[in-house]
Amino acid sequence: MDLTFNDEEAAFRDELRAWLGANDAGPEPQGDEDAHYRWRRDWQRQLADARWAGVHWPSEFGGRSATLTQSAIFFEELGRSRAPLPADVLGLLLAGPTLMVWGTDAQKERLLPTILNAEEPWCQGFSEPDAGSDLAALKTRAVRDGDDWVVTGQKVWTSGAQFAKWCMLVARTDFETPKKHQGLTYFVLDMDQPGVIVRPLRQITGEAEFNELFLQEARIPDDAVVGGVGNGWKVAMTTLMNERSGLAFFLQVRLRNQLDKLIEEVAARGMLDGAGGNAIAQKLGDLHVKAEVIRLTAYRGLTAIERYGQPGPEGSLTKWMWSQANQELTQLAVDLLGDEALTADSPWSYELLRARGNSIEGGTTEVLKNIVAERVLGLPRMR
Amino acid sequence: MNFDFSDDQREIKRTARDLLAGRSSFERVRAAAEAPAPPAYDPALISELGELGWPGIAVCEEHGGQGLGAVELGILLEELGYACAATPFLGTVLAALAIEHAGSSQQRERWLPGLASGEVRGALGSAGAIVPDAPGAAVVVLLDDDGGATVLDTAQDGVTVQTVATIDPTRASGRVSARADVGEELPGDVAAAVGRAAIAVAGELVGISQRALEMTLAYVKERKQFDIPVGAFQAVSHRCAQMLLYTESARSATYYAAWAADAEPQRLAEAAALAKAAASEAGREVTASAIQAHGGIGFTWEADVHWLYKRAQLDAAFLGGTGTHRATLARLVSTRLHTMDA
Ligand SMILES: Cc1cc2nc3c(=O)[nH]c(=O)nc-3n(C[C@H](O)[C@H](O)[C@H](O)COP(=O)(O)OP(=O)(O)OC[C@H]3O[C@@H](n4cnc5c(N)ncnc54)[C@H](O)[C@@H]3O)c2cc1C
Numbered sequence: 001m002d003l004t005f006n007d008e009e010a011a012f013r014d015e016l017r018a019w020l021g022a023n024d025a026g027p028e029p030q031g032d033e034d035a036h037y038r039w040r041r042d043w044q045r046q047l048a049d050a051r052w053a054g055v056h057w058p059s060e061f062g063g064r065s066a067t068l069t070q071s072a073i074f075f076e077e078l079g080r081s082r083a084p085l086p087a088d089v090l091g092l093l094l095a096g097p098t099l100m101v102w103g104t105d106a107q108k109e110r111l112l113p114t115i116l117n118a119e120e121p122w123c124q125g126f127s128e129p130d131a132g133s134d135l136a137a138l139k140t141r142a143v144r145d146g147d148d149w150v151v152t153g154q155k156v157w158t159s160g161a162q163f164a165k166w167c168m169l170v171a172r173t174d175f176e177t178p179k180k181h182q183g184l185t186y187f188v189l190d191m192d193q194p195g196v197i198v199r200p201l202r203q204i205t206g207e208a209e210f211n212e213l214f215l216q217e218a219r220i221p222d223d224a225v226v227g228g229v230g231n232g233w234k235v236a237m238t239t240l241m242n243e244r245s246g247l248a249f250f251l252q253v254r255l256r257n258q259l260d261k262l263i264e265e266v267a268a269r270g271m272l273d274g275a276g277g278n279a280i281a282q283k284l285g286d287l288h289v290k291a292e293v294i295r296l297t298a299y300r301g302l303t304a305i306e307r308y309g310q311p312g313p314e315g316s317l318t319k320w321m322w323s324q325a326n327q328e329l330t331q332l333a334v335d336l337l338g339d340e341a342l343t344a345d346s347p348w349s350y351e352l353l354r355a356r357g358n359s360i361e362g363g364t365t366e367v368l369k370n371i372v373a374e375r376v377l378g379l380p381r382m383r
Numbered sequence: 384m385n386f387d388f389s390d391d392q393r394e395i396k397r398t399a400r401d402l403l404a405g406r407s408s409f410e411r412v413r414a415a416a417e418a419p420a421p422p423a424y425d426p427a428l429i430s431e432l433g434e435l436g437w438p439g440i441a442v443c444e445e446h447g448g449q450g451l452g453a454v455e456l457g458i459l460l461e462e463l464g465y466a467c468a469a470t471p472f473l474g475t476v477l478a479a480l481a482i483e484h485a486g487s488s489q490q491r492e493r494w495l496p497g498l499a500s501g502e503v504r505g506a507l508g509s510a511g512a513i514v515p516d517a518p519g520a521a522v523v524v525l526l527d528d529d530g531g532a533t534v535l536d537t538a539q540d541g542v543t544v545q546t547v548a549t550i551d552p553t554r555a556s557g558r559v560s561a562r563a564d565v566g567e568e569l570p571g572d573v574a575a576a577v578g579r580a581a582i583a584v585a586g587e588l589v590g591i592s593q594r595a596l597e598m599t600l601a602y603v604k605e606r607k608q609f610d611i612p613v614g615a616f617q618a619v620s621h622r623c624a625q626m627l628l629y630t631e632s633a634r635s636a637t638y639y640a641a642w643a644a645d646a647e648p649q650r651l652a653e654a655a656a657l658a659k660a661a662a663s664e665a666g667r668e669v670t671a672s673a674i675q676a677h678g679g680i681g682f683t684w685e686a687d688v689h690w691l692y693k694r695a696q697l698d699a700a701f702l703g704g705t706g707t708h709r710a711t712l713a714r715l716v717s718t719r720l721h722t723m724d725a
Contacts, residue, residue, distance in 0.1 A: 132678050134608040157679045202684035204674075204692070331667070339513040339700045344548035352696070353550065353689075356674050357682045364678060366618035382616075 003299075005073070012070045013077060019050060020081040028084065033207055037087060037163055041118045044086035048117040054092055057100075061112040068302040072249060076295075079253030090160060091115035091122035093246045095168055098239045102186070102227035111166065111188065120165035124243075125155040125189065125213055126236065132157075133367045135170075136180045136233060140215060142171040142187065149173075149187065149220045151195070155213035157361075161198045162211055164191050168239060169220075170232050184232030188224040195219065205353040243362045245315040249298040252318070255326055256291050258351065259284070262333050271336065283332055290325040294318055316376055320368045323358035330355045386638070388458070395455055399462035406431065407468040409687040412553055415469035416690065421552035422469045429470055433501025438475050442483060446495035453579060453644040456480075457586035457637060464590025464698075467690045469553040471504050473587065474516025477580045478505025481524040482534065484579060485571030490534055494522050507580055508701070510560065515701060517557030518546045524569065524576075525559055532573045533566035541565035551693040578655030579644050581702045585637040585655075585662035588698050592630040592665045595673040595691045599623060603676055619676055626669045633658075633665035653715050660708035666695030 005013060025043035029035040047053040048062065056071035057063025066074070078085070086092060096115050099108055114120035131138040140153025151171055161167070167189040174183030189196070195218030200208035227235035263284055266272060272281050301315045330352040334341045341348035359365040373379045388396065406428050415422040432438065441456040442448025449455075456476060463472055479498040482490050482505075497503030507524040508514030517523060523535045523544070535542045541562035549556045569576070600623060603614030613619050640658035643650040670692035674681035681688050699705070 127679065130607075132608060133613075134610075137608070137610075203682050204684055204689035206684065327671075334696065334700065335704060335706060339549075339697070342513070342549050342551075342696055342700060344550060349550045353693075356671065356692070359675055360678055360682055364675070366616065369618065 005069075009067075009069055009073060012066065013073050016052065016074060016077045017081075019052065020077060020083060023050070024081075025084050033209075040084050040087035041121075043084050044088060044116075044118040047086060053086060053116040053118075054096060057096065057112065057116070061108065062116045068306055069299075072299060072302055075250050075253050079257050082257060085250070085254070086118065087163075088115060088118045088121040088160075089247070089250070090124055090168075091118075091120075091166075093250060094124060094239050094242050095122040095166065097242045097246065098168065098186075098235060099226065101238050102235050104223070106223065107188070107226065114165075121160060121163050123158050123161040123164035123167050123191070123213075124239070125158055125161075125167045125169040126239075127157045128154060129156050133364060135236070136184070138170060138172060138184070140169075140171040141175070142173050142185060142220070144173075144222075145219075147222050149222065149225075151187070151189070151215045151218045151220060153215050155215070157201070157210045158198075158213045159210045159361075161191065161213050162200060162208075167191055167196075167213070170236050173229055173232075181233045183230060184236070185229050186226040186232040186235035187220045188226060189215075189218060189220055190224075193218055204356065205350055240363065241315070244319040244368070245298070245301055247319070247362065249301075249318065251322055251326075252291065252294045252298060255294070255322060255329065258326075258333075259287055259291055259329055262329065262336070266336050280336060283336075287325060287329050287332065290321065290328070294321050294325060297321070316368060316372050319362060320365055320372075323355075323365060326358050327355045388454070392454060392458060396458045396462060399459055400465070402431075402435075403462055403466035403468060407463075407466040407470070409467070409690070412467050412469050412690060413687070416552040422555055424470055424555075428468070429501065432470065432472060436499075438472065438479070438501040439499025441476070442479050442495055442499040446483070446491055446499060448479075448495070448499040453582060453641040454638070456583060457641040460583050460586035461590035461593070461637075464587035464694070465594045467553060467591065467594065467687075467694055471516045471519060471555065473554075473584070474506035474514070474520055475501065475504050477507035477583060478520070478522055478524050480579045480583065481507050481532065481569060481573070481576040482522075485532065485569045485573050485576040486534065487567075487570050490567065490569070494534070498522070506557075506559070508559065511558065513547055513549060513556045513697070513701070514559050515554055515556055515697070517544050517559050518555040520544070523559050525561060525566070526573070526577060530573060532569040532576070533561065534569055535559070535561050535566040539565055549693075549697055551690075551697045553690055553694060554697070556697070575648065575651055577702065578651045581655045581659040581708075582637065582640045582644055584698055584701055585633065585640065585658035588662035588666035588695060589630065589633050589637050591691050591695050591698070592626070592633060592662075592669040595670045595688060595695075596623070596626045596630050598688060598691075599626065599673045599676045602680075606678075613676075613678075622672050622676055626672050629665035629668050633662040636661040653712065656708040656711040656715065659703060660705045660712065663699035663705045663708070667699050670695045 023046060029039050044053055051064055054063040055066040055074045059065045092115060096112060099111055126135055128138050142149040142151045169187045169189040170184055172183055173185040177183040195216045197214040199212045201210050201212055202208045271277060298318050333348045334352060340346060374381055415424060436449050437459055439448035440451050440459060444450040475498055482494050498505050503521045504519050505522045506514050506517040506520035509526045521537055523537055524532055525535055526532045537544055542565055543560050544557045546557045603619050604612050606613050637658040640654035643654040673688045674692060677686060677688055680686045
C-alpha cells in the first residue's frame with residue numbers, strides 16, 4: 001500500500017494545476033438554464049482543446065490515455081479550483097466508457113470524438129413510466145425494417161434530452177422470451193429526427209433538467225446496435241456501473257466543495273467559536289468524515305479496477321453514501337444558516353431540493369441496498 | 384385520564400376536513416402557488432373562513448371570538464396543514480394568540496376583534512427572520528432577541544415589511560423591521576405567548592405529516608414494480624411504518640402541549656418545546672420520505688408531495704427547529720432537577 005502519488009501522477013497533477021491556474025470558465029450565469037448549459041459547454045470545449053476533457057480516454061480518441069488514478073486526480077483538481085463540471089457528463093462518464101467496452105470500431109471512431117468537445121451531447125433513455133426500479137420490464141419496442149430498426153414507446157426522466165444529439169436507448173427487440181432481461185437491445189438513437197419528441201418535465205426545484213421522451217416510429221440504423229442484438233441488459237449494466245461508481249466519484253468532488261463552502265460561511269459568522277461552537281463543529285466534522293470516506297472508498301475502487309479489471313464491493317457503496325451525505329449536508333446548511341437558506345434566491349435552497357433526487361436517480365437507495373445485499377453479501381433474494 | 388378529543392372537537396375536525404377538501408384541493412393550492420406573483424390567495428376562502436369564525440376560534444368571546452382553546456385552534460391548523468391550504472390564516476391566529484395572552488387590555492381591544500373576525504390580518508415572528516404571512520398583515524407581533532415583543536401597526540411610518548420569496552410559494556413570507564421609536568411593547572408574558580404560537584405551528588406540521596403519509600400509502604399500494612405493489616417491499620413498508628411513528632409522536636406531543644397550554648399553563652414552556660421539537664422533525668422526515676417512496680414522480684413539480692415538503696421545511700425553521708427546542712428542553716429539565724434537589 002502506498003497512498004502517495006508517483007512521479008508521473010504528481011507531474012500530471014502539477015501540469016493540470018498550472019493549466020487550471022491560467023484558465024477559467026468565466027462568471028456563472030444566473031437564472032437562465034440554457035445560458036448555464038452553454039457556459040458549461042464552452043468550459044468543456046476549453047478543456048477539450050487542451051486535451052483535458054477525457055483524460056482517461058485513449059489518445060487516439062482525443063484523451064491522454066491516463067490511468068484511472070490520474071483521472072481521479074483530474075476531478076479532484078477540477079473541484080479544488082472550483083471550476084464548473086463539464087456539460088456532457090453523461091457522454092464523458094456513461095456513454096463513452098460504455099462504447100469503449102461494447103462499441104464497434106466504427107462506432108468509436110464516429111461517436112467518441114464529439115463527446116469530448118461537447119459537440120454532440122448525450123442522454124440516457126432507460127427509465128419508462130412503468131419501468132423504473134424494474135428496468136427490465138421496459139416496453140419500448142424496436143422492430144426490424146430492412147436495414148433499420150423502428151422504435152416506438154415512451155421514456156421518462158431523461159436528463160438533458162433537450163440538449164442531446166444522441167441517446168443511450170434500451171428497447172425490447174424480442175417479445176417471445178420468458179425472461180424479461182433477455183430480449184433487450186442497446187441502441188444509439190439519433191435524437192435529431194421527427195419520430196423523437198422531447199417534452200420537458202419540471203422538477204421540484206422549478207427547473208426542467210429532465211424530460212419525457214416520446215418515440216413514434218423513430219428510426220435507428222442497424223449499425224447503431226451496441227453490443228449485439230439481445231445483449232442490451234449487459235450493456236446497460238456497464239452504463240449503470242459507470243453511473244454508480246464513476247459518476248459518484250465525480251460528484252464527491254462537488255460534495256467536498258459544498259462542504260467547504262458551508263464551513264467557510266459558518267466560520268465567518270463565528271459559529272465555530274467557543275464552547276457553543278462544539279456541537280456545530282461536530283456536525284460539520286461528521287460530514288467531513290463522510291466526504292473523506294467516500295473519496296477514499298472511491299480511490300480503493302479505482303485500484304480494484306486497475307488491478308482486477310472490475311470494481312470491488314465498495315463500488316456499490318459510493319453512490320449510496322454520496323446521496324445520503326449530500327442530503328445531510330444540504331439540510332445541515334439550512335439548520336446552521338437559518339431560514340435565509342430557504343429563500344428562493346439562496347443557492348442552498350436549490351441544493352436542498354435538488355439533493356432529494358440523489359437517492360432516486362441512477363437507482364434508488366433501496367434498490368442499491370438490495371444489490372449490496374444480494375450480490376455483495378450473498379444474501380438470498382426476496383423472490 | 385382521557386387523551387382524546389371530545390365529540391365537539393371531533394366534529395370541528397371533521398367539518399374542517401370536509402370543508403377544506405372542497406375549498407382547498409391541491410388544484411387550488413397549485414393555482415395559488417403558480418400564479419405570477421405567488422401566492423395568489425383565494426379571497427372567497429379567506430372570507431369563508433372568516434364567516435365560519437375560524438380566525439377567532441381561540442379568541443375570548445368578549446373580543447368577538449368563539450372562546451375555545453388551544454386544542455380547537457390546533458385542530459384547525461392541523462387540517463389547514465393537511466390541506467396545505469394557501470390562505471393567510473397562520474399569521475393572523477399567531478398574532479391574536481400573542482396579543483390575547485401577553486397584550487395590554489388596550490391592545491386587546493384594539494386588535495382582537497378584527498383579528499378574530501378575519502377582517503384584519505396579522506403575523507408574528509422574530510426580527511430579522513422570515514415571518515409567515517407578514518406581507519398583507521395589518522398588525523405584526525415582532526419578537527426581539529431579548530425575549531421582548533413589539534406590536535406594530537404596519538400602516539405606521541417606520542415599519543417595513545419586505546416580501547421574501549421562499550421555497551414555499553403557497554404562503555407569503557416577509558421580513559419585518561421597525562424604527563426603535565415605533566410600536567408598543569407587549570407587556571405580558573411574551574415567552575408563554577411564543578410557546579402557544581409554537582404549539583400552533585406544531586399542529587400544522589402534524590397535518591402536513593399526516594397528509595404526506597396518506598398520499599404515500601395510497602401511492603405505494605398502487606404503484607407496481609417487479610409485478611408487485613412497491614409497498615410490499617420491506618424497504619418501502621418499513622419506511623412507511625417509520626413515517627407513521629414520526630407522525631404519531633408529533634401528534635402525541637402536540638395534542639398534549641395544546642391541552643397543557645390552557646389546562647396547566649405552568650407546563651407550557653416545556654410542552655411547547657416538546658411539541659415543536661417532535662413536530663419539526665416529523666414534518667421534515669415524513670415529507671422527505673414521501674418524495675423518496677414516490678420515486679421519480681416524487682421529484683416532479685407535477686406531483687403534489689413537494690408542496691408539503693416545502694411547507695414543512697419553512698414551518699420547521701420557524702420559531703426554532705428541532706435542535707433549538709431539544710436544547711431548551713435539556714436546560715429546562717436540568718433546572719427542574721436542580722430546584723428539586725434544593
Ligand atoms: C433527478 C433524476 C434524474 C434522472 N435521470 C434519468 C435519466 O437521465 N435517464 C433515465 O433513464 N432515468 C433517469 N432517472 C430515473 C431513475 O433512474 C428512476 O426514477 C429510478 O430508477 C426509480 O424508478 P421510479 O421512478 O419508477 O420509481 P419506482 O421504481 O416506482 O420506486 C418507487 C419506490 O419503490 C421503491 N422500490 C422499488 N422497487 C423496490 C425493491 N425491489 N425493493 C425495495 N424498494 C423498491 C423505490 O426505492 C422507491 O422508493 C432520473 C431520476 C431522477 C430523480
